[in-house]
Amino acid sequence: MNSRLKDNLKYQLKENKLGVISIAIIIILSLASMLAFLSPYDPNKIDVMNRLASPSKSHIFGTDDMGRDYFTRALYGGRVSLTVGFLSMIISTVIGTIVGTISGYFGGRVDSIIMRTIDILMSIPTFFLILIVNAYLKPGIQNIIIIIGLFSWMGIARIVRAETISVKEREYVMYSKVIGEKPSAIIVKHIIPNIFPTVIVASTLNIANAILTESSLSFFGLGVRQPDSSWGSMLKYAQGYIGEAPHLAIFPGILILLTVLSFNVLGDIFRVAFEPKANND
Amino acid sequence: MRRLIIKRIIQSIPMLIAISIVSFLLIKLAPGDPVQAYITPEMGPVDIENIREKMGLNDPIYIQYIRWITNVLKGDLGYSLVNHRPVAEQIVERLPATIGLMLSSLLFSTAIGIIIGLISAANQNKILDQVVTIASYIGISIPSFWFAMMLTYFLSLKLNLLPSIGMRTIGVHSTWDLIKHTIMPILVLSIQNIAVIARYIRSSTISQLKEDYVIVELASGASKGEVLYKYVLKNALLPVITILGMSLPSVVSGAFITESIFGWPGMGQLGMNAIFSYDYPLIMAITMFASIMLILGNLLSDILYGIADPRIKELS
Numbered sequence: 001m002n003s004r005l006k007d008n009l010k011y012q013l014k015e016n017k018l019g020v021i022s023i024a025i026i027i028i029l030s031l032a033s034m035l036a037f038l039s040p041y042d043p044n045k046i047d048v049m050n051r052l053a054s055p056s057k058s059h060i061f062g063t064d065d066m067g068r069d070y071f072t073r074a075l076y077g078g079r080v081s082l083t084v085g086f087l088s089m090i091i092s093t094v095i096g097t098i099v100g101t102i103s104g105y106f107g108g109r110v111d112s113i114i115m116r117t118i119d120i121l122m123s124i125p126t127f128f129l130i131l132i133v134n135a136y137l138k139p140g141i142q143n144i145i146i147i148i149g150l151f152s153w154m155g156i157a158r159i160v161r162a163e164t165i166s167v168k169e170r171e172y173v174m175y176s177k178v179i180g181e182k183p184s185a186i187i188v189k190h191i192i193p194n195i196f197p198t199v200i201v202a203s204t205l206n207i208a209n210a211i212l213t214e215s216s217l218s219f220f221g222l223g224v225r226q227p228d229s230s231w232g233s234m235l236k237y238a239q240g241y242i243g244e245a246p247h248l249a250i251f252p253g254i255l256i257l258l259t260v261l262s263f264n265v266l267g268d269i270f271r272v273a274f275e276p277k278a279n280n281d
Numbered sequence: 282m283r284r285l286i287i288k289r290i291i292q293s294i295p296m297l298i299a300i301s302i303v304s305f306l307l308i309k310l311a312p313g314d315p316v317q318a319y320i321t322p323e324m325g326p327v328d329i330e331n332i333r334e335k336m337g338l339n340d341p342i343y344i345q346y347i348r349w350i351t352n353v354l355k356g357d358l359g360y361s362l363v364n365h366r367p368v369a370e371q372i373v374e375r376l377p378a379t380i381g382l383m384l385s386s387l388l389f390s391t392a393i394g395i396i397i398g399l400i401s402a403a404n405q406n407k408i409l410d411q412v413v414t415i416a417s418y419i420g421i422s423i424p425s426f427w428f429a430m431m432l433t434y435f436l437s438l439k440l441n442l443l444p445s446i447g448m449r450t451i452g453v454h455s456t457w458d459l460i461k462h463t464i465m466p467i468l469v470l471s472i473q474n475i476a477v478i479a480r481y482i483r484s485s486t487i488s489q490l491k492e493d494y495v496i497v498e499l500a501s502g503a504s505k506g507e508v509l510y511k512y513v514l515k516n517a518l519l520p521v522i523t524i525l526g527m528s529l530p531s532v533v534s535g536a537f538i539t540e541s542i543f544g545w546p547g548m549g550q551l552g553m554n555a556i557f558s559y560d561y562p563l564i565m566a567i568t569m570f571a572s573i574m575l576i577l578g579n580l581l582s583d584i585l586y587g588i589a590d591p592r593i594k595e596l597s
Contacts (some may be wrong), residue, residue, distance in 0.1 A: 008497075010414075018418075035570075116295070118294060120296055120299045120300065120303070123296060123572050123576050124300060124568065125537070125570045125571045125575065126530065127534035128567070128571060129554060131553075132307060134554060135556045135559070169300050183320045208422065212424055216394065219424075220538075235427060235430070239430060240428065242438065248426070250431075253424065253427035256424050256427065257419065257423050257427070261418050261419060261422035
């Protein structure tokens with residue numbers, strides 16, 4: 001990343017308070033879930049006398065239907081939600097970047113075949129497709145990561161392709177072509193570094209969507225399942241107690257909302273910083 | 282114009298074929314042997330092989346596909362594995378509820394999104410605008426199933442204002458009852474689009490406000506509101522058609538979630554139930570229907586855009 005982009009980013013963060021708040025939220029939530037083991041409560045310790053307790057000083061998120069400390073469970077759930085979001089983003093970014101650069105760099109028939117395939121994939125309701133595949137396979141964290149990753153690279157590929165087409169006309173790419181460098185070398189050495197800011201924007205927004213998809217899948221019981229838990233699967237169980245213990249439904253939902261919102265804000269800030277043309281206000 | 286429409290229709294044919302292949306493969310790749318459903322304990326391996334032969338499962342896959350697609354084109358989508366009713370019949374039954382929900386949500390979100398976007402742009406960088414900015418971030422980030430849970434908790438459980446399930450109260454046939462059942466599903470299905478459209482209208486209005494014609498109008502004494510509604514809105518509105526076309530996939534996905542949470546008797550709920558009961562013929566048909574709806578929706582938005590924008594009309 002060159003220094004002009006860095007300066008733009010610094011400026012944007014200075015201007016936009018929401019951006020700083022979002023970064024803080026992401027860092028705090030990630031650290032808290034990584035350090036969840038520091039909590040004085042065991043997330044699996046059952047305490048029936050204390051079940052469905054409302055938030056209090058000793059249990060700030062209250063307790064669940066088995067008397068387990070809900071705050072600690074939410075931290076462990078956050079681990080799963082954030083990991084799924086991050087890892088499936090990596091998968092879709094890698095696929096999207098490879099497919100997009102190939103399509104944009106080679107153009108012609110390769111390009112039109114790839115783009116038509118993407119059109120087709122995008123005209124099938126992805127969420128339903130992911131649900132079906134998840135129902136076919138055994139639900140589990142690993143499968144969810146792979147499935148979400150495999151079904152959400154199309155948007156990134158489209159953006160990367162458009163960017164590649166504009167970068168490949170630059171002189172240094174022309175020069176590399178003339179001196180006989182291999183296309184794969186040109187893509188890796190010259191194109192990808194130049195489209196990297198665009199990839200960062202797309203992948204930040206992609207994490208937000210992956211976390212949302214995971215939570216919806218788990219909410220419907222086709223994602224993370226017992227004994228693992230994520231914010232989405234916590235909401236699935238909270239649904240049954242919404243009348244007597246609404247806090248069980250409120251906290252994980254707010255955590256999902258805050259996380260997704262922060263990644264969305266951050267993605268927008270990256271976009272404005274990296275593509276000043278996109279900023280029209 | 283007509284040539285443009287015909288061209289776009291022809292372009293969508295290969296997509297429809299590809300989607301039919303994907304739907305067909307979905308059922309072929311499904312775990313389990315379809316013959317299992319027909320086997321009774323007293324059958325021997327020979328009987329099972331006979332059934333297999335009769336069902337055409339021993340034919341090459343492309344023959345099976347051709348046979349299947351011919352049936353589909355004749356309107357025969359097979360039978361549900363769960364209640365053994367024709368799949369086509371069940372879909373036709375459920376279609377009006379889904380289309381009604383989706384159309385009302387699209388209309389509602391467009392109207393509200395435009396109003397919010399305009400108000401926000403007219404008050405650029407004031408507190409109201411900042412509130413709208415944050416609210417629209419919430420709108421695109423909120424998990425729709427959780428929003429539905431919260432609405433149900435506060436509006437149905439706590440305040441007892443709205444019914445939380447179904448489309449009608451049994452035995453009641455009033456429009457008011459239907460409207461009461463519709464409010465929460467429409468809100469849940471629309472929140473994301475409202476945010477997307479409001480954001481879009483806000484930024485395009487702000488850039489329109491910098492155009493020369495606005496300055497000229499303002500200089501010759503037109504009020505800001507007049508300029509906004511008479512000129513700016515017209516220019517900002519056109520691309521909303523494209524935005525709506527682009528947001529269709531999320532509306533279709535959202536319909537699955539919304540319908541199954543609110544027990545809305547539409548295709549989305551049918552599809553979710555089909556997944557949970559591994560009802561393959563139904564899953565396949567719904568995948569196909571939802572995809573066709575998406576393709577047709579996009580086609581329609583392209584055509585509408587062509588009609589609304591005279592420049593495109595001339596191009597063709």
